[in-house]
Amino acid sequence: MIGVNMIKLSSFFRGTLCVRGLSITSFLVLIVLAAVFPLKAQTCSCAGAPLISSQSLGIPEKGNLVLGLTGNYNNIDKLYSGAEELNNRTSERSTFTSLLEINYGLTERLSFTGAFTYVTKERVTGLQTQSGAQTLQTSGIGDAVLLLKYSLIKQTLWKPYQFVIGGGGKAPLGSNSLRSQGLSLNADMQPGTGSWDGIGWMLFSYTLRSKNIHFFTMNSYKINGSAERFGSNDNYRFGDELNVIAGSQGPAFNKFSYGLKLKYRSSKQDLRNGSFMPSTGGKWLNAELGVTFQLSDRFSLQAAGEIPLYRDVVGTQPTTSYIVNTSLFFSLKKLKSGFNFGKPINN
Amino acid sequence: MKSLMIFCKQVVIIIFLILALPFVYEVKAQPTDENGVNWISYADAIKQAEEKKVMVFLEAEWCVVCKRMHKEVFTDNEVSSLINRDFFAVKMDIESQDRIPVNGNMVSKMEYSKSIGIYGTPTILFLDRNEDIIGNFVGYSDSGEMVTLLTYIVSDAYLTESLEEYTNP
Numbered sequence: 001m002i003g004v005n006m007i008k009l010s011s012f013f014r015g016t017l018c019v020r021g022l023s024i025t026s027f028l029v030l031i032v033l034a035a036v037f038p039l040k041a042q043t044c045s046c047a048g049a050p051l052i053s054s055q056s057l058g059i060p061e062k063g064n065l066v067l068g069l070t071g072n073y074n075n076i077d078k079l080y081s082g083a084e085e086l087n088n089r090t091s092e093r094s095t096f097t098s099l100l101e102i103n104y105g106l107t108e109r110l111s112f113t114g115a116f117t118y119v120t121k122e123r124v125t126g127l128q129t130q131s132g133a134q135t136l137q138t139s140g141i142g143d144a145v146l147l148l149k150y151s152l153i154k155q156t157l158w159k160p161y162q163f164v165i166g167g168g169g170k171a172p173l174g175s176n177s178l179r180s181q182g183l184s185l186n187a188d189m190q191p192g193t194g195s196w197d198g199i200g201w202m203l204f205s206y207t208l209r210s211k212n213i214h215f216f217t218m219n220s221y222k223i224n225g226s227a228e229r230f231g232s233n234d235n236y237r238f239g240d241e242l243n244v245i246a247g248s249q250g251p252a253f254n255k256f257s258y259g260l261k262l263k264y265r266s267s268k269q270d271l272r273n274g275s276f277m278p279s280t281g282g283k284w285l286n287a288e289l290g291v292t293f294q295l296s297d298r299f300s301l302q303a304a305g306e307i308p309l310y311r312d313v314v315g316t317q318p319t320t321s322y323i324v325n326t327s328l329f330f331s332l333k334k335l336k337s338g339f340n341f342g343k344p345i346n347n
Numbered sequence: 348m349k350s351l352m353i354f355c356k357q358v359v360i361i362i363f364l365i366l367a368l369p370f371v372y373e374v375k376a377q378p379t380d381e382n383g384v385n386w387i388s389y390a391d392a393i394k395q396a397e398e399k400k401v402m403v404f405l406e407a408e409w410c411v412v413c414k415r416m417h418k419e420v421f422t423d424n425e426v427s428s429l430i431n432r433d434f435f436a437v438k439m440d441i442e443s444q445d446r447i448p449v450n451g452n453m454v455s456k457m458e459y460s461k462s463i464g465i466y467g468t469p470t471i472l473f474l475d476r477n478e479d480i481i482g483n484f485v486g487y488s489d490s491g492e493m494v495t496l497l498t499y500i501v502s503d504a505y506l507t508e509s510l511e512e513y514t515n516p
Contacts (some may be wrong), residue, residue: 157407157441157465158457209409339496339510341482345464 059111059149059164060103065332068101072325080319083312091125093318097142109151113166117142119174119191140191142174147201160209166201170222176236177229187229187236187270194227195237213250219243226271239268239281252291259290259304269314279315284308286323302327383427384436389447389456392435393478400481400500401474402434405460407441410468412487423490426497433501441465450478473500481505 060066073096079089098118105111120139127133147168155162174192178185187193205216219242226237247261262285269281290304306323313319392401406413420426430436439447441460446453454462463472463480473481482505484496495514499505504513 157468158461209407210411212411338486339482339484339499341505343463343480344466344470344483344485 059109059151060105060331061333062105062108063333064105066103067330068099068103068327069329070097070099070101070325070327072097072099072323074320074323076318076320078308078319078321079316080311080313081316083310086316088128089318090127090129091123091318092127093121093123095122096120109154111149111151113145113147113149113168115145116173117144121189121191123189136180136185136189138178138180138185138189138191140175140178143192144171144173145169145199146171147199149201149203155205155207160207162203162205164203166199166203168199168201170195170197170199172196172227176227179230184230184234187238187272190229193224193236193238194229195225197222197224197238199223211250213248215248216246218245235271235273237271239270241268242266247288255294257292257294259288259292259302261288261290262286262309263288263306279313279317282311282313282317282319284319285310286320288323298331300329302329383422383424385431386436386438389437389439392437393448393474395435396474396476396478399433399435400476401437401472401478402430402497402500403437403439403472403474405439405441405465405468405470405472407468413469416469416487420488420490420493423493426490426493429494429497429501433497441468471496 073094075094077089077092077094079086096119100116102114102116103111118139119142120137122135122137124133124135145168147166149164149166151162151164153159153161153163170193172192172194174190174194176187176190176192176194178190199220199222201218201220203216203218205214207214221243222241224238224240226235228234229236242265244264245261247259249259250257252258265284265286267281267283270277286306286308288304288306290302292300292302294300303326304324306325308320308322311319389403392403404413404416421430439456439460441457443456446455447459449459467485469486471484473483475481481500488496496510499510499513
C-alpha cells in the first residue's frame with residue numbers, strides 16, 4: 001500500500017478491531033500448507049509465474065524494506081480455440097508459483113523491487129482416451145524480475161494521487177532445458193525461459209480521501225529476448241507481453257480491506273528458430289477479488305481469487321479456469337501510528 | 348456472437364462493482380456534537396500557554412476518522428473534562444489558508460502542518476509553554492486510550508518514560 005494511505009487506513013482501523021485471534025503462527029502454518037500443497041498445473045501461453053502482475057502498489061518509503069511471500073495456484077483446465085471453449089480436451093495443466101517479492105526504498109522517490117520464484121508445473125495428458133491419463137511434473141527455480149521504480153508524483157496528505165514509473169528486466173535464473181526420460185520438454189513446461197527480457201512499468205493511483213478508497217491502474221510491457229535451448233540449435237523466444245490492470249482498494253470492516261482488479265493481458269506469438277509457434281499468444285481479461293487483513297503493525301495477510309472473463313487465444317490452447325493466491329507481507333518499519341516524541345517528521 | 352454478449356455483460360457487471368464498492372462502505376461518522384470540548388483558536392491558546400499545555404487536533408475536511416473522533420471521543424465526559432481542565436484545545440484544518448502566529452511569524456495552517464511533517468490524519472500535537480512540540484499521536488484512539496494519553500502528558504510522565512512504559516508499568 002501507499003505510505004500516507006496506509007497510515008490513514010491503519011488509523012481508521014485502530015481501536016476498532018477485535019479479530020486478534022488469528023496469530024502470525026496460524027498464518028505461517030497456512031503459508032507452509034500452501035507451499036506443500038500438491039502441485040498441479042502448468043501453463044502454455046498463459047504465463048505460469050505471476051512475475052509482473054504481482055507487483056504491489058506504490059513504493060516503500062526511504063529505508064523501508066517490504067517483503068512479500070506469495071503462493072499462487074493457476075489452474076489451467078479449459079481448452080479454447082480462439083474465443084470458443086472446446087469440450088474435447090485431452091490434457092490439463094496447472095502451475096504453482098512460490099514468489100518472494102522484495103521492495104526497498106532507496107530514496108524518498110526511488111525504490112528497488114526484486115521478485116524471485118520457485119515454479120512447479122504439471123501436465124496431465126491422455127484425458128478422455130483409452131490409454132489413460134499420464135502426469136508429468138517439473139519444478140525448479142524460476143526467473144526473477146528486477147525493477148527500479150521512480151515516483152514522478154509522490155502522494156502526500158495534500159496530493160491524493162501518485163504517478164510512478166519503473167524499468168528493469170527479467171533475469172533467466174530458471175532452467176529452460178529440462179528433459180524427461182531423455183526427451184526435451186516443451187518451453188511451457190520449463191521453470192524458466194532462459195532469456196533476458198526488458199520491462200517497462202507504470203502506476204497511477206488516485207485516493208478518494210473521504211472514503212479512503214484508492215483507484216489505480218498499473219501497466220507493464222515486457223520485451224522478451226531469445227534463448228538457446230538444449231545446446232545451441234533450438235532458439236526460442238516467448239512473445240512480448242502487455243499487462244494492464246485497473247482496480248480499486250479500500251477499507252471493508254475492522255482490519256479488513258478489499259481489492260478489486262480487472263486484469264488484461266496480451267501476448268504475442270512465440271518464435272522458435274525464427275518461425276511463429278502455433279497455438280501460442282492471445283488475449284485474456286480476468287477479474288480478481290482480494291481481501292487483506294492487517295495482522296499487526298508489520299504483517300498483513302492477503303488472499304485473492306481470479307477468474308477469466310474473456311479470452312481469445314491464437315490457435316487452440318489450454319487456458320486458465322481460475323487462479324488463487326495467498327500472500328504474507330512484512331514491513332520492516334512499523335505503521336506510524338500511536339505516540340511519538342517531537343514533530344511527526346522526525347519519526 | 349453469443350460469447351461476446353456474455354463477455355460484455357460480465358465486463359459491465361465488474362465495472363459496476365468496482366465503481367459501486369466504494370459507496371457500499373458507509374461513512375458512519377456524522378458532523379459532530381462538540382459540546383464537550385472547549386475549542387479555542389491557536390493564537391489564543393499560545394497566548395495562554397504558560398497556564399496549561401496546548402493540544403492541537405490536526406484534521407481535514409475529508410478525514411472520516413477525524414469526524415469519528417469528534418463524535419465518539421471528544422463528546423465523552425471524562426475526555427472532555429480532562430481536556431478542558433488541563434489543556435487549551437485547538438482544532439486545525441491542515442488545508443486551511445487561515446494564518447496563525449507560529450514562533451513570531453504568521454503562516455497558514457497548511458504551511459504549519461507541512462512544516463512539522465504531518466503524514467496522516469488525525470494527528471494530535473501537544474505543545475509546552477514554549478510552543479515546542481512535546482510529541483504527536485497519529486491515528487484513531489478511543490476514549491480510554493485518549494484518557495491515558497492525556498494523563499501521560501499532563502502528569503509530565505513523558506519526561507521519564509515512554510507511553511508504553513507508562514501504560515504497562
